Amino acid sequence: GGQWNDYLEIKGLHVEFDGFVAVKNLDLTVEHGDLRFLIGPNGAGKTTIIDAITGLVPATGSATFRGEQLLGKKPNDIVKLGVGRTFQTASVVEELTVLENLQLAEGFRKKGRDLFRPMGGVTQNIEYMMDVCNLTEDAHKPAGILPHGKKQWLEIGMLLVQDAHLLLLDEPVAGMTPAERIATGELLKRCSKNRTVIIVEHDMEFMRQFADSVTVLNQGEILAQGSVEDIQNNDEVVRIYLGG
Numbered sequence: 001g002g003q004w005n006d007y008l009e010i011k012g013l014h015v016e017f018d019g020f021v022a023v024k025n026l027d028l029t030v031e032h033g034d035l036r037f038l039i040g041p042n043g044a045g046k047t048t049i050i051d052a053i054t055g056l057v058p059a060t061g062s063a064t065f066r067g068e069q070l071l072g073k074k075p076n077d078i079v080k081l082g083v084g085r086t087f088q089t090a091s092v093v094e095e096l097t098v099l100e101n102l103q104l105a106e107g108f109r110k111k112g113r114d115l116f117r118p119m120g121g122v123t124q125n126i127e128y129m130m131d132v133c134n135l136t137e138d139a140h141k142p143a144g145i146l147p148h149g150k151k152q153w154l155e156i157g158m159l160l161v162q163d164a165h166l167l168l169l170d171e172p173v174a175g176m177t178p179a180e181r182i183a184t185g186e187l188l189k190r191c192s193k194n195r196t197v198i199i200v201e202h203d204m205e206f207m208r209q210f211a212d213s214v215t216v217l218n219q220g221e222i223l224a225q226g227s228v229e230d231i232q233n234n235d236e237v238v239r240i241y242l243g244g
């Protein structure tokens with residue numbers, strides 16, 4: 001539910017790799033209920049921001065979610081604060097069924113990272129999230145035989161059963177069919193109603209269809225921010241994208 005502080009607030013985020021500044025004193029706030037697209041040319045620093053707030057690369061500054069500082073924490077502890085992340089390639093356990101993957105994910109949140117503990121039952125939470133992610137009819141199929149799109153939905157479902165309220169998604173529709181893209185956009189719209197969702201994306205058509213708001217990055221800094229319309233009418237953004 002929407003607490004007053006249920007949003008991501010990044011202040012002065014700074015990441016350097018051997019003196020190369022990948023993210024430069026960045027301030028970024030993403031509200032509860034927002035579906036925010038993070039766009040920008042290759043190397044702009046999009047993935048590095050996500051890496052920094054999920055504990056994968058060291059950073060200075062501040063990044064709080066629901067008032068809790070994320071920087072300096074271990075990735076597993078950041079998950080427990082309700083921060084969930086997907087990667088470009090789905091990281092589901094192919095040999096396990098859809099249901100078992102969801103049970104594994106739910107158990108991970110409750111018990112920590114111990115894959116060998118017995119799995120729990122089919123909770124209401126799991127049933128509900130399977131339905132949200134269009135996976136109910138696939139519950140007993142091994143994840144490995146799912147089409148690419150459904151694997152991504154399963155990965156999102158795994159974050160949802162872990163009670164993630166900040167979803168960080170790296171190119172969720174890469175490699176999907178047009179129908180899968182639309183279904184994914186609709187799924188993410190549903191997710192963002194009572195969560196905070198940030199999508200790193202290169203697919204501009206997908207962004208136009210589904211973004212609530214957009215942040216454009218260039219060389220580790222914010223170039224522009226606003227609605228899809230604001231971004232499309234921004235001369236700087238057009239120049240960067242068209243290379244003029």
Ligand code: ADP
Pocket residue numbers: 017022040041042043044045046047048049
């Ligand atoms: P984007 O996701 O916008 O394409 P990245 O965040 O992946 O950009 O990269 C930003 C910059 O930081 C790039 O110049 C990239 O080469 C550099 N970079 C990213 N990760 C590392 C790393 N682990 N070591 C050194 N340089 C890195």
